[in-house]
Amino acid sequence: MVDNKIRYLALENALKYKGKANPGAVIGSILALEPGLKKDMKSLSKKIQGIIKEVNSMSAEEQEKALSRLPKLERPEKEEKKGLPELPDAVKGKVVTRIPPEPSKYTHLGHALSFLINYTYAKKYDGKCILRFEDTNPEKSTQEFVDSTLDDLNYLGIKPDKVIYVSDELPMFYEMAEKLIMKKKAYVCHCSRDEMKKNRDEGRRCCLDKSDAKENMAEWKKMLAGKYEEGEATLRLAGDMGSKNHVMRDPVIFRINKAEHYRQKKKYCVWPLYDFENSISDSVNGITHILRSSEFGSMRIELQDYIKDLLGLKKQVVVQYGRFNIKGATTKGREIRELIKEGKVSGWDDPSLVTIKALRRRGIVNETYIELMNQMRLSSNTAKNIDWSMISSINRAILDKDVNRYFFVENPVEIKISGAPEQQVELKLHPDFPERGSRRFTAGESFYVAKEDYEKFREGKLIRLMDCLNFEITGKKYKFHSKSVEEYRKNGSAIIHWLPKEEELANVEIRMPDNEIKKGLAEPSVKNLKAGEIVQFARFGFCRLDKKEKNKLVFWFTNR
Ligand SMILES: [Zn+2]
Secondary structure: OHHHHHHHHHHHHHHHOOOOOOHHHHHHHHHHHOHHHHHHHHHHHHHHHHHHHHHHOOOHHHHHHHHHHOOOOOOOOOOOOOOOOOOOOOOOOOOEEEEOOOOOOOOEHHHHHHHHHHHHHHHHOOOEEEEEEOOOOOOOOOHHHHHHHHHHHHHOOOOOOEEEEHHHHHHHHHHHHHHHHHOOOEEEEOOOHHHHHHHHHHOOOOHHHHOOHHHHHHHHHHHHOOOOOOOOOEEEEOOOOOOOOHHHOOOEEEEEOOOOEOOOEOOOOEEEOHHHHHHHHHHHOOOOEEEEEHHHOHHHHHHHHHHHHHOOOOOOEEEEEOOEEEOOOOOOHHHHHHHHHOOOOOOOOOOOOOEHHHHHHHOOOHHHHHHHHHHOOOOOOOOEEEOHHHHHHHHHHHHHHHOOEEOEEEOEEEEEEEOOOOEEEEEEOOOOOHHHOEEEEEEOOEEEEEHHHHOOOOOOOEEEEOOOEEEEEEOOEEEEEEOOHHHHHHHEEEEEOOEEOOOOOEEEEEEOOOOOEEEEEEOHHHHHOOOOOEEEEOOOEEEEEEEEOOOOEEEEEEEO
C-alpha cells in the first residue's frame, strides 16, 4: 500500500519535473499523507530512493502509463477551517491586540508565530495591534534588541498601529502603586531575599502589619528618591499569604535597580515587575484580546486579575493555545547568550539557531511563517511540535517556483571524456518557466564533477551529464557515448550535474546549518547574483548568497 503511494507520488513528481522525481518532495508528500512513517525515516528514505531510481530511469511515456495503472491517490480534503478560528467576544473595528517583546534577546520562530497570531487577529477584525516593548529591566534591555525586533517585525510584514515603551510610562505605574499603598494593599518591605522567601513559604506576613499607609507612603517616596540601595527595600502587594497559589503570597511588584537604562538613563531607580506591569499596561492601553501560549499558566492569571480588580481596571479576553516547541533548537535567550559566550555559536544569527535573524540569513522567507501559523491549530491546548521538515517543506514549496537553478559542484574532480564534441549547452534557469531565459556553457572534453558522484562511477553503465551527454567508463578512462536521453535510458546508472572546465567558474563556499563549510565550484552566471538572492543548486538544495568576497562567493544553506 505505502509502496504504491510512494510510487504514485514519485511518478507524479517526475512527470512534473522533466522525468526526475525529487526525493525531498516525495518524502514531504508521503509524510503529509502518512505521518506515522516518521518513526522510521531511515527505511522510508531507503525505500523512496529505490522507487525514485526506478521511476527516474523510465521514459516520460512509461511514467505516464505506470501512473495511470496505479489506484488514484486519495488525498485528505484540505481543511476548510484553515487559518485562525474566530475570536470570542470580538467586535469588528474594536479588537485591540498586543505584541509584547522584551528587548533583551533576539526574537525566534516561536515569538514570530505568536506576534503574527496577535497581528493577524487585529487585522481580521479591522482592529489595532500595539507593539509594546517591556523594557523594565534596566540591566537587560538594550537599544540593539529594540532595533532588531523592529527589523524582524518589518520582515514579517507586521506594521503595528502604535509603539509603546513601558519605561516611558513609569510615572503612571507609580501612581497606581500609590493608590494601592493608600488602600493598604501594598507596602514597603525591608526583609532580605532569604527572609522573604522563608516567610512566603511559611505563609507568614512580615512588614505590613507593623506599618500604616502613611508610613508606607513615606518609605515608598524614599525608595523613589534613591535613598535605598538595591535589595534594601521592595514594594510588595498585599495578596493572600494563605493561598495555595504561591504567586499570590504578597509578591514583589516594584524593585530597586540603579543600573543605567538604555532609554531613560538615570531617571528612575524603581522598576515594576512583570505581572504588575502587564496587568496595568494591558488595561490602560485598551487591549481587548490577549492571545498567548498556555505555558503562561493560570497562577499568574489569578494574580493579574487580582491586581486589575484592586485598581478597578478592565479585564481582557484571554485565548490560550498550546506552546510551540521547536524540536532540537535552543530558543531560551539565556541559553543562547551562554552558547555565544562559550564560542559554541557564532552569534544570534548562527545558522544552527532558529532566531529570525538566523533563519532569514539562511533563506527562510517570510511567507513561510504565515503558512506555518495557518497550519497550526490554535484551538487545542497541547504543545505543538514544529520540526525542521515542516519548515523546510513549506519554504521549499514557496521557493521552488520563484528561484532559479544553477550548478554547484562540491569537491570538484576533473575528468576528461575523450571524443566529447565541442558544443554550446543551453540550460534553462527554471524548467517550468522558459521565459526566464537560460545559461549557456561552452563544453569540450574536460569537466568537473562532484567527488561524491565520481566515487560512485561503475564500469559498464552509462553516466549522463545532465542535459549534455552520456559517457562510458573503462577503468579510469571516460569515453563519449552519445547525447540523447533515450540512449541513457537504455543502460544508464546516474544523471549528474557538472561544470565545463573551459568556463571561468566561481569559487563557492556553502555554510551548512551545523556550521560545516562545503566548498566547490559553480557556474559563471552565479557571479552575477546579488547578496540576499536565493538559488537552487541542482541536486544540492536551496542556498542564499550571503556575501561576495574577493575570490569567492559565500552562501548559507537554506533547505533541500
Ligand atoms: Zn518584610
